[in-house]
Amino acid sequence: MFELMDKAPADPIMGITELYNTDTNPNKINLSMGVFKDEQGNTPLLSCVKKAEAKIYATEDTKAYSAIEGFSSFNDAVLPLIFGADHEAVTSGRSATIHTPGGSGALRIVGDFLTKLSPSNTIWVSDPTWVNHINIFETAGLQVKRYPYFDKTTNGLAFDTMMSALKDIPAGDTVLFHGCCHNPTGVDPSNDQWQQISDLVHGNGLMPVLDFAYQGFAEGIREDGEGPLKLVQPGKETLICGSFSKNFALYNERTGSLTAVAADAAAVNIATSQIKSVIRAIYSSPPAHGGIIVSTILNDPELRTQWESELKQMRERIQNMRQLLAETLTAKGVPGDHSFITRQRGMFSFSGLNPTQVEQLKNDHSIYIVGNGRINVAAITPDNCDALCEAIANVS
Numbered sequence: 295m296f297e298l299m300d301k302a303p304a305d306p307i308m309g310i311t312e313l314y315n316t317d318t319n320p321n322k323i324n325l326s327m328g329v330f331k332d333e334q335g336n337t338p339l340l341s342c343v344k345k346a347e348a349k350i351y352a353t354e355d356t357k358a359y360s361a362i363e364g365f366s367s368f369n370d371a372v373l374p375l376i377f378g379a380d381h382e383a384v385t386s387g388r389s390a391t392i393h394t395p396g397g398s399g400a401l402r403i404v405g406d407f408l409t410k411l412s413p414s415n416t417i418w419v420s421d422p423t424w425v426n427h428i429n430i431f432e433t434a435g436l437q438v439k440r441y442p443y444f445d446k447t448t449n450g451l452a453f454d455t456m457m458s459a460l461k462d463i464p465a466g467d468t469v470l471f472h473g474c475c476h477n478p479t480g481v482d483p484s485n486d487q488w489q490q491i492s493d494l495v496h497g498n499g500l501m502p503v504l505d506f507a508y509q510g511f512a513e514g515i516r517e518d519g520e521g522p523l524k525l526v527q528p529g530k531e532t533l534i535c536g537s538f539s540k541n542f543a544l545y546n547e548r549t550g551s552l553t554a555v556a557a558d559a560a561a562v563n564i565a566t567s568q569i570k571s572v573i574r575a576i577y578s579s580p581p582a583h584g585g586i587i588v589s590t591i592l593n594d595p596e597l598r599t600q601w602e603s604e605l606k607q608m609r610e611r612i613q614n615m616r617q618l619l620a621e622t623l624t625a626k627g628v629p630g631d632h633s634f635i636t637r638q639r640g641m642f643s644f645s646g647l648n649p650t651q652v653e654q655l656k657n658d659h660s661i662y663i664v665g666n667g668r669i670n671v672a673a674i675t676p677d678n679c680d681a682l683c684e685a686i687a688n689v690s
């Protein structure tokens with residue numbers, strides 16, 4: 295049977311790293327994967343994680359299954375982390391968080407949950423969006439449609455065009471928004487724009503899903519929620535996918551969360567029971583280790599303070615690299631105003647490089663970038679920035 299199948303195409307992002315790994319040029323640069331790197335080009339294991347693991351190994355005495363929804367020590371700590379402990383969605387009891395295998399796992403559960411239970415099988419995603427969104431939702435059986443998001447002329451948000459497209463979406467359809475640090479553009483709505491989006495979404499009976507994979511990577515844990523959490527209105531439903539891959543650097547531990555916000559506590563119980571029935575049929579219960587690390591850190595005041603400071607260091611390094619990239623591009627004479635790079639937030643910048651330039655950078659300079667021109671700013675270092683900008687000047 296296998297030999298009769300066609301080979302599956304390489305993943306558009308992971309496939310680039312596979313190519314990068316085979317490149318023998320010692321000066322090669324990989325700006326494709328969404329992974330944070332330190333100044334030495336390594337993806338660090340956070341010290342708070344190392345300490346939490348030591349604590350866990352000293353006390354852990356069983357590998358018995360966790361519940362379908364994961365451990366309550368994780369779920370009860372993550373819910374107030376997302377919202378702030380005094381948020382109405384927390385104090386009212388109308389929200390519940392469960393532990394998922396990464397943010398991707400949370401998105402897939404949402405896909406299956408909607409396919410099974412939503413009266414509409416359509417989800418709208420921003421154009422552009424993280425390519426795996428389309429893959430995940432289509433595989434779950436949803437019809438994926440796009441709303442405009444990015445304005446190429448300003449390298450900013452196409453707010454008016456987006457709002458008029460959102461107005462035309464039929465009631466009952468689901469709309470996916472990126473919480474912050476939009477992937478791939480790095481462009482987020484302002485807090486005021488989020489309010490307008492929220493009013494339109496709930497006013498028109500749309501179902502919002504928030505993909506909050508980069509909480510803490512723009513300005514801070516609380517600050518990053520200010521705008522997108524306006525989607526959480528009293529008595530209204532929202533689904534929130536979280537990820538600890540980036541903000542705890544727990545990439546390979548596959549640690550994420552899914553939070554259901556319902557009209558009231560009784561409704562969230564129903565939603566959670568259905569989510570659990572979806573999970574049972576896919577992977578039964580989540581991998582425990584990453585969840586225990588996160589809950590150990592969040593429930594220990596000293597470790598939590600350390601985590602917040604390590605998160606701040608990651609955030610500030612990215613902001614510094616944005617500044618350096620914009621300045622070096624200008625210094626190398628690359629045409630255009632590069633100040634937009636410092637206004638975009640999070641790991642990614644939509645560089646404006648076209649597919650031909652991306653190809654030239656790979657073939658002539660061993661620089662690997664996603665075909666749509668998305669650059670992972672968090673993989674730029676003071677050592678490789680000069681060579682990168684020289685190469686971009688070469689292909690511009």
Ligand SMILES: Cc1ncc(COP(=O)(O)O)c(C=O)c1O
Binds near residue numbers: 472477537550
């Ligand atoms: C927008 C977005 N959502 C979700 C994810 C999934 O993250 P995880 O690695 O936790 O599955 C990513 C990862 O790159 C992402 O960029």
